[in-house]
Amino acid sequence: MIGESMICENVIGGDVSTLEVVIESACPWERPAGTERILLVEDEKFVRDVACEVLRSAGYTVWDAKTAAEAACIFASQLGDFDLVVTDLVLPGENGSVMAEKLRRRNPNLKVLLITGYPAQMRRGTLGSEECLAKPFSAADLLRRARQALGGIEPRAIATNLADSAARPA
Numbered sequence: 001m002i003g004e005s006m007i008c009e010n011v012i013g014g015d016v017s018t019l020e021v022v023i024e025s026a027c028p029w030e031r032p033a034g035t036e037r038i039l040l041v042e043d044e045k046f047v048r049d050v051a052c053e054v055l056r057s058a059g060y061t062v063w064d065a066k067t068a069a070e071a072a073c074i075f076a077s078q079l080g081d082f083d084l085v086v087t088d089l090v091l092p093g094e095n096g097s098v099m100a101e102k103l104r105r106r107n108p109n110l111k112v113l114l115i116t117g118y119p120a121q122m123r124r125g126t127l128g129s130e131e132c133l134a135k136p137f138s139a140a141d142l143l144r145r146a147r148q149a150l151g152g153i154e155p156r157a158i159a160t161n162l163a164d165s166a167a168r169p170a
Helices: 045-057 068-077 096-106 119-124 139-150 155-167
Strands: 005-012 015-022 037-041 061-065 084-088 111-116 131-134
Touching (some): 037 045, 037 096, 045 061, 045 084, 045 139, 068 096, 084 139, 096 111, 111 139, 131 139
Parallel strands (some): 037 084, 084 111, 111 131
């Protein structure tokens, strides 16, 4: 089971969304996790639903929106009390990067993780200094990049440090 992966595809009209889920570890503390509040903005329902489930299963509290306008309403209703916005770059109406900058003006501590199916934009540096994750991505990649964007260390590092501390004489 560990190391195995499952490819999930969703076909709507002529568009195909793909998400790979990889089982990397049997130890729950090796999976990056947290308790922070995340606003996920993704117009593809399948990707949005799976990403929400992955983040929630890791302990995050997640609100989801399918457009920038919907995200702005959720953000306002929660008084901007979010730690991270995970947003697709290409959204109906306003793009994710512009939306994230507007939200950040209301909460300067807000972290941003952009997701995109256009890796060429990542290479050209058109996304600024934001964290970026290319589609398709695995559940482990999403969790790892969310944890990195939040600026935390992974639970694996915490477990290793605790084990090292316990092994040292007092």
